[in-house]
Amino acid sequence: MTTELPASHVSHAPLAGVIGMPIAHSRSPRLHTHWLARYGLRGHYVPIPVMPEHLAEVLRVMPRMGFVGANVTIPHKEAVLTLADTVTDRAALIGAANTLIFRPDGKIHADNTDGYGFVANLRQNAPEWSPDKSTAAVIGAGGAARAVVASLLDSGVTELRITNRTRLRAEQIKAEFGARLVVYDWAQIGNMLEGATTVVNATSLGMEGKQPLRIPLDALSPGAVVTDLVYTPLMTPFLAEAQARGCHIVDGLGMLLHQAAPGFERWFGQRPEVDDEARRVALE
Structure with a gap:
């Protein structure tokens, strides 16, 4: 660069x-x-x-x-x-x-820098996260999901499962990003989570003012890293249920903070630290 x-x-x-x-x-x-x-x-x-x-x-x-x-x-x-x-x-x-x-x-x-922010958030808040040679599951196929897919593939996931309420959009992402992607019907979303070590909600479902993300989480593996790109509220119902099932959860605010850091450095000449104070300011 x-x-x-x-x-x-x-x-x-x-x-x-x-x-x-x-x-x-x-x-x-x-x-x-x-x-x-x-x-x-x-x-x-x-x-x-x-x-x-x-x-x-x-x-x-x-x-x-x-x-x-x-x-x-x-x-x-x-x-x-x-x-x-x-x-x-x-x-x-x-x-x-x-x-x-x-x-x-x-x-x-x-x-x-959205993909960078996504990965940096996971590495900071789930230090044990290891995407290499693993399976990831991504819910959603919009612009944010595309950044997540690109960054997960770059991080070394072997298989990336993706679903979207409109299947065609998920198929379009598979066509662009390649053979490591497997598209699931929205009705199969519970099956998609089985064995996944990284699970991502890249939709706006669960955000304040939106419908909650209502999906069966029975197949979630305890110990899986589960993250939600939504950060209003920080603890979405999706994250709360994943935590109750023994998963390591990561909220979406850190992605917002980390994606901002590279631009700040380029414009003002200083790499900023993403810390508790930055989180506090962003939430004010």
């Missing part, structure tokens, strides 16, 4: 932000502002509400306004790939970008 111009080489205080619509709910500004203060760095990180029809124009003008980069969230994560000058292999594979770097010449570099 190309190293960008350090923040210290920027004559003004570097600017970064998060682009989306809506964006008021984003926890990223408070997290990045916390890190800037913690490390005594010059810079600002702001929420930037952008309608889809204005995205290209906003991205063109941001480097001239002093922005060194931005995070990207719904609904722009796919569209920015077509607007960037360079795209990392992992962002192209996932089909979405969440991190932009504005180079000194104004060109836009697009990356996806």
